[in-house]
Amino acid sequence: MRTEKIIKGVLESDRKVLGYVYKKNFRMIESFVVANLGTTEDAWDIFQEAMIILLQKLRENPEVIHSSFSGYLYGIGKYIWYSRMRQMYNEDGLGVEWDEDFLAKHEYVQIVNEIEVVASREERERVFQEAYLSLKTDCRRIIEMIINGCDIKEITEFMNYASIKYAFRKRQQCRERLLETIKSELITKYQKQ
Amino acid sequence: MKELNKDNQIDRYVTGKLEDAELWEFQHEMENDPKLAEEVKLRAEIYRSLADTQKIKLRENLKALKKENKSGLRFLQSWKVRAIAASIAVLLLVGAGLTTSIFRTTDNQDLYAAYFNPESSLLSVRSGSASDNTSLNLGMLSYDQGQYDESIEIFKSIPDNIVARLYCGLAYMNVKNYEAAIDEFNHVLSHGDNLFTDQAEWNIGLSYLADNKIDEAKKTFASIAGEKGAYQQKASDLLKELKNRH
Numbered sequence: 086m087r088t089e090k091i092i093k094g095v096l097e098s099d100r101k102v103l104g105y106v107y108k109k110n111f112r113m114i115e116s117f118v119v120a121n122l123g124t125t126e127d128a129w130d131i132f133q134e135a136m137i138i139l140l141q142k143l144r145e146n147p148e149v150i151h152s153s154f155s156g157y158l159y160g161i162g163k164y165i166w167y168s169r170m171r172q173m174y175n176e177d178g179l180g181v182e183w184d185e186d187f188l189a190k191h192e193y194v195q196i197v198n199e200i201e202v203v204a205s206r207e208e209r210e211r212v213f214q215e216a217y218l219s220l221k222t223d224c225r226r227i228i229e230m231i232i233n234g235c236d237i238k239e240i241t242e243f244m245n246y247a248s249i250k251y252a253f254r255k256r257q258q259c260r261e262r263l264l265e266t267i268k269s270e271l272i273t274k275y276q277k278q
Numbered sequence: 279m280k281e282l283n284k285d286n287q288i289d290r291y292v293t294g295k296l297e298d299a300e301l302w303e304f305q306h307e308m309e310n311d312p313k314l315a316e317e318v319k320l321r322a323e324i325y326r327s328l329a330d331t332q333k334i335k336l337r338e339n340l341k342a343l344k345k346e347n348k349s350g351l352r353f354l355q356s357w358k359v360r361a362i363a364a365s366i367a368v369l370l371l372v373g374a375g376l377t378t379s380i381f382r383t384t385d386n387q388d389l390y391a392a393y394f395n396p397e398s399s400l401l402s403v404r405s406g407s408a409s410d411n412t413s414l415n416l417g418m419l420s421y422d423q424g425q426y427d428e429s430i431e432i433f434k435s436i437p438d439n440i441v442a443r444l445y446c447g448l449a450y451m452n453v454k455n456y457e458a459a460i461d462e463f464n465h466v467l468s469h470g471d472n473l474f475t476d477q478a479e480w481n482i483g484l485s486y487l488a489d490n491k492i493d494e495a496k497k498t499f500a501s502i503a504g505e506k507g508a509y510q511q512k513a514s515d516l517l518k519e520l521k522n523r524h
Contacts, residue, residue: 098336100343107343113422133340140336155419213327214334218341232325234293260285267324 088154092147095140107132110155114162121166134211135161141203149199160196165204212274216266224259231260284314292322386523390488393516394451394481414442421445426452440469447481456485476502480509483516492524 086105094102114135115128123131138161142149150157217225223244230240241252290296291304308315328334417432426449433439433446447462459481466478483498499520502513 095336096332098332098339100339103336103339103343107347109423111347113419116422129344133337133344136340137333137336140333144332209323210327210330210333213324214330214337217328217334218337228328231289232293232329234290234295236295257285260289263324264321 088150091154092143092150095136096143103136106136106154106158110158113155113159117159117163118166121170123166127166131162131165134165134207137211138165138200138203138207141207142200145203157196161200161204164197164200168204208274209271212267212270216263216270219266220259220263223255224262227256227259228263231256288314288318288321291318292325386487386490386492389516389519390484393512394484394488414439414445417442417445421449424452426450440466440474443469444474444478447478447485451481451485451488454488456489459485476508479507480513483513487516487520492520496520496524 086102091102091106093099095106111128111132114132115125118128118131119125135158139158217228220228226244227240230243235243237249237252237256240246240256241249244252244255246252246255287296287300287304291301296304308318413432413436417429417436420426420429420432429449430446430453433442433449436442443462443465447459447466450456450459450462463478463482463485466474467482479498479502483495483502486492486495486498496517499513499517502509503517
């Protein structure tokens with residue numbers, strides 16, 4: 086598949102293209118993560134976050150990929166995993182060996198310069214969006230309506246609720262669930278750092 | 279109730295629905311209440327992020343992809359388990375004798391498949407020269423994409439690179455050329471680099487096993503099991519299974 090087609094597919098979140106990207110790249114990221122104290126589950130996480138950062142970078146500049154798509158995605162994945170490992174182990178003084186040769190490589194330095202700011206911003210966004218995705222469908226719909234500035238009458242009608250009182254309660258429940266999940270995740274995250 | 283109203287008011291402020299006097303009052307309140315100001319800031323940040331439907335859609339689709347691939351793997355694993363169970367049942371029914379010895383090869387292949395994990399053998403790249411790294415990366419890329427013959431060709435172009443020799447051996451294993459694989463791993467062993475010797479030795483044992491050279495395989499695994507190394511436990515387990523069968 087041509088790089089242009091892959092980029093278009095990522096921007097449109099095309100399932101077929103995402104399947105192709107996974108098939109061509111996941112094993113490579115998994116190999117790297119597993120060889121560096123991670124698990125396959127960690128590798129999934131890294132693959133997903135690398136794709137999200139890539140989407141962000143592509144939106145800012147569709148020509149951000151200088152060489153191959155796979156190489157760029159792999160570079161982002163490595164950066165995320167190294168960052169996490171530094172956070173997790175450096176303070177504890179555990180002996181993680183850094184691949185300094187790789188870190189000093191020109192292509193990698195270029196990728197790091199390009200994604201460093203985006204990556205740290207994405208970490209927070211990830212907490213928000215994952216909390217949202219963990220909600221049930223009706224709650225997600227209500228949150229969507231709150232964000233779009235809908236009032237309680239509109240929510241009652243759209244969700245086909247029997248009364249405004251019920252809609253009030255439901256709106257409050259959904260918002261609380263979202264905010265509580267986010268806040269507890271943020272607290273855990275900062276405690277770790 | 280007051281709390282509830284405040285929550286709604288924050289939402290209305292963040293989504294631009296507060297007007298006139300209420301807006302002015304709210305802004306004034308925020309100036310005097312840093313906690314409220316902080317809450318408003320966080321809420322705005324969250325809602326801005328959740329309004330990014332393109333990114334949320336990508337996250338959702340990647341999650342679905344993960345689910346699909348994990349269930350595919352589970353299916354494969356359960357299929358393998360069923361296949362192994364079925365072959366054991368056949369063995370029990372048919373009994374001892376010639377049939378058993380024919381099926382032994384299949385057993386060893388099953389053992390080999392259960393223990394051979396090329397992914398876990400992969401290491402981050404270290405090399406002395408930049409040109410070596412380019413070829414090594416290219417070779418790794420081909421390897422990861424399952425183009426083993428092509429990766430062997432690339433690895434062969436950098437015979438002095440010890441990582442390339444290790445990968446080359448793994449690639450040979452994938453194309454079932456076990457003798458060539460053992461040559462590559464022996465080279466890694468003779469180099470004496472401690473980072474890779476464990477893996478080289480372990481894969482020599484597996485290559486013997488796949489090639490049905492059971493005595494050599496047993497010797498290799500016994501040697502690994504007798505020393506403290508990354509594969510000590512695995513070698514000991516595999517050795518037990520081999521002894522039960524042969």
